[in-house]
Amino acid sequence: MPTAYITHSDCYKHLTPMGHPEQVDRLRVIEDSLAKSNFDTLLRISAPVGTMDQVRLCHPQDYVLQIKNACPNHGYVTLDGDTHVSVGSFDAAMRAVGGVCSAIDLVIGGEARNAFCATRPPGHHAETDKSKGFCLFGTVSIGAKYAMKKYGLSRAAIIDFDVHHGNGTQDLVWNEPNIMFVTSQQMPLWPGTGEVSETGAHNNVINLPLKPYSSGAELMDAYQHSIFPKLAAYKPEILLISAGFDAHIKDPLANLNFSTEDFKNITKMLCEFADKHCHGRVVSTLEGGYDLPALADSVAAHVNVLMEHAK
Numbered sequence: 001m002p003t004a005y006i007t008h009s010d011c012y013k014h015l016t017p018m019g020h021p022e023q024v025d026r027l028r029v030i031e032d033s034l035a036k037s038n039f040d041t042l043l044r045i046s047a048p049v050g051t052m053d054q055v056r057l058c059h060p061q062d063y064v065l066q067i068k069n070a071c072p073n074h075g076y077v078t079l080d081g082d083t084h085v086s087v088g089s090f091d092a093a094m095r096a097v098g099g100v101c102s103a104i105d106l107v108i109g110g111e112a113r114n115a116f117c118a119t120r121p122p123g124h125h126a127e128t129d130k131s132k133g134f135c136l137f138g139t140v141s142i143g144a145k146y147a148m149k150k151y152g153l154s155r156a157a158i159i160d161f162d163v164h165h166g167n168g169t170q171d172l173v174w175n176e177p178n179i180m181f182v183t184s185q186q187m188p189l190w191p192g193t194g195e196v197s198e199t200g201a202h203n204n205v206i207n208l209p210l211k212p213y214s215s216g217a218e219l220m221d222a223y224q225h226s227i228f229p230k231l232a233a234y235k236p237e238i239l240l241i242s243a244g245f246d247a248h249i250k251d252p253l254a255n256l257n258f259s260t261e262d263f264k265n266i267t268k269m270l271c272e273f274a275d276k277h278c279h280g281r282v283v284s285t286l287e288g289g290y291d292l293p294a295l296a297d298s299v300a301a302h303v304n305v306l307m308e309h310a311k
Contacts, residue, residue, distance in 0.1 A: 003303065003310040004112035005034060006103050008047040008095040011119045013088025017076055020084070021253060021290040022121065022134040029296040030118050030286070034303060041307065043112055047119055050097025050142075057145040058138045058172045063129040067093070067136050079131045093121055093136040096285070100143035100240075103283045108151050108238070113310035114271070114282040116243070116303050122287040124166035124242045125191065132168060133191060140242045140285050141172035144179050147238050154178060157236035157278075160185075161219070161266055162244020162287040163254040165194030169242065170205055177202035180234050182227055184208040184219050186247070186254050206230065212255040216247070216262025220269060228273055238281040239274045241267075245289030245298040253290050260294065264301040271309040280309065 012024050034042065055064050068090045070077050076084045096119035103115035123140060125133030144156040157180045158173070160166040165185040170193065173179040185194045187209035194207045208222055245263060247256040274282045284306065289295035 001110065001113040001310055002041055002043040003306045004045055004103060004106045004115035005042040005118065005303070006045045006047050006099045006115060007031070007118040008099065010088065010095045011092045013086070014092035014121050015076070015086035015088065016084050025292055026289065026295060027118060027120060029292045030299050033296040033300045039303065043106070045102060045106070047095040047099030047117070048102055049091070050094040050101060054097050054101050054142055054146055055137055057149065058128065058142050060129055067131065082133050083131045083135065085136070089121065089136065092119070095119055096121065096123060096139045097137055097142055100139050100283065100285050101146045104143055104147045104150070107281050107283055108147065113280055114306045115284065116306055117283070117285040118299070119286060122244070123285070124160055124162060124169045124244070124287050125164070126168040127171040133164065135168060138168050138172045140240050141169050143283060143285070144173070144240055148178060153237045155180070155234060155236045156238050156240060157182065157231055157234065158240045158242060159270060160242035160244070160287070161247065162242055163247040163251065163256050164189060164244070164288060165191055165207070166242055167191045167193045170198065173200070174205065175201045177204055180204050180206070180231065180236060182206045182208070182231070184210055186210050186212055186214070186256050189254055210256060213257050216258040216266065220265060223269060231273065232277055236278055238283065239270060239278050241270060241282065241284035242287045243284045243302060244287035245295050248289065248291060248294040248298055250291040250294040251289065253288070260297045260301050263298045264305055267302045267305040271305060275309060282306065
């Protein structure tokens with residue numbers, strides 16, 4: 001089975017102010033990188049528009065309408081110090097939701113072995129009724145709940161290796177005993193959450209704070225000796241990845257020292273775990289990554305590994 005690559009041109013229509021790190025060019029460099037001949041076997045899918053029922057798996061309808069109504073006819077509206085919407089932002093966010101749900105359909109339905117969703121805006125900082133940190137809707141959390149509701153899965157796991165703590169995902173799954181959330185993040189760093197003591201209402205949240213200048217090897221060591229045994233005991237039936245690449249040493253927004261090779265190795269470890277415990281089911285969705293060359297290289301390495309495990 002192939003690896004599915006899911007994106008949509010509407011995600012280019014979410015515009016941010018000049019100089020904002022979460023910019024349209026993030027998708028452009030990914031698209032250019034994955035247009036090379038070694039990615040010819042990707043199953044390329046246009047992300048459908050997400051439905052209100054899908055978004056409401058995590059967010060109240062009033063909040064969804066609030067985001068929709070905030071989008072201006074021209075220019076930008078600032079929702080918080082980091083998060084802005086333009087005329088195309090709601091449509092882009094709904095494509096991100098539809099993209100991850102489509103990926104779930106393809107992977108569980110057996111049309112793809114695994115999937116990568118290159119959509120924006122990202123999602124892991126969006127809380128139940130609050131946009132935050134460039135994010136509008138909790139895409140990966142919606143995907144996990146969608147998989148369980150539509151396909152009757154009993155347990156899902158979300159892995160987040162973005163450099164910033166996935167406060168939104170943590171909020172959205174805090175009371176969900178059937179979703180395990182594992183997140184590594186630089187600390188101290190915005191948003192200031194993600195202490196080891198934050199374990200969820202059902203001990204379903206695992207936070208791995210990393211000191212500034214930590215390497216990818218330190219994270220992988222923690223996975224091997226601490227995380228994977230807990231994940232295996234939890235027995236997830238699907239693995240979702242919040243794939244943020246801003247822990248890269250070249251990224252301007254943080255101070256971790258991951259290399260492109262580290263992202264390759266992290267992805268390999270996660271795919272090997274999924275092969276053994278989750279029927280190979282992996283759905284990955286883009287979060288952060290703001291140095292454009294490093295982002296392009298890291299996504300290419302990430303997708304290459306997905307493709308190798310899809311053979």
